[in-house]
Amino acid sequence: AxxxxxxxxxxxxxxxxxxxxxxxxxxxxxxxxxxxxxxxxxxxxxxxxxxxxxxxxxxxxxxxxxxxxxxxxxxxxxxxxxxxxxxxxxxxxxxxxxxxxxxxxxxxxxxxxxxxxxxxxxxxxxxxxxxxxxxxxxxxxxxxxxxxxxxxxxRVLTWEAGTERLVEAAQITEAMASAVWPSMKDDMGEGLHRWMSKGKRGRALRRMVSKKLVETECATCTA
The missing domain is CATH 3.40.50.2000 (Glycogen Phosphorylase B;)
Structure with missing residues (x-):
């Protein structure tokens, strides 16, 4: 009091x-x-x-x-x-x-x-x-x-009210999610592409893709 x-x-x-x-x-x-x-x-x-x-x-x-x-x-x-x-x-x-x-x-x-x-x-x-x-x-x-x-x-000064404000601030509305998700997908795709393209991992992936393309083209030519 x-x-x-x-x-x-x-x-x-x-x-x-x-x-x-x-x-x-x-x-x-x-x-x-x-x-x-x-x-x-x-x-x-x-x-x-x-x-x-x-x-x-x-x-x-x-x-x-x-x-x-x-x-x-x-x-x-x-x-x-x-x-x-x-x-x-x-x-x-x-x-x-x-x-x-x-x-x-x-x-x-x-x-x-x-x-x-x-x-x-x-x-x-x-x-x-x-x-x-x-x-x-x-x-x-x-x-x-x-x-x-x-x-x-x-009441505003109680822990209960503080917890309610925290939960409210952390909520994401459907409109916010729909606005943010497309850019998040783009960022994730770009990040995944960079990760797969770097160093030995990237060279191995390019060799595998190149080999598959050559095999596909040869199969088409002999068909």
Missing amino acids: ADVGFAKGAYVISKMLWAKGYPQLFQLMKYMNRKKKYNKLEPRADVYGGGPDLEAISSEARRQNLNLTFHGGIDHGLLREHKIMINPSISEVLCTTSAEALAMGKFVICPVHPSNDFFAQFPNCLQYRNLREAASRLEYALNNEPEPLSPTHR
């Missing part, structure tokens, strides 16, 4: 790799620190996760004097008190932590990107296209409470 009355603000949870959107996270924090309108918010975030770039990422955050607190790895399900998950990464096909955060009733702030298209249907998913929009989404999330998940949206 979704939590009500979150005690904490924003967090990030991921493997500690630069490719998981940490440069973009740093840009967002610096942008909000520069803008006077966000001074009262005191933008900060707790960061959870371990990985090969942990030391480099945490050192750079300290160097830039960003209000990020690094806690190491943790089970996502234990982060019940946070209201907002920031996920600047675009390296996943579909981010499971974003789905988990939405299922827990949190805001998810993430960029407009094909990997996040699935999450756009959720009212608590606040997407952005640039730093200004990202800061605006975070400001809104800090000053408001997430909407309760509707039964429809809650």
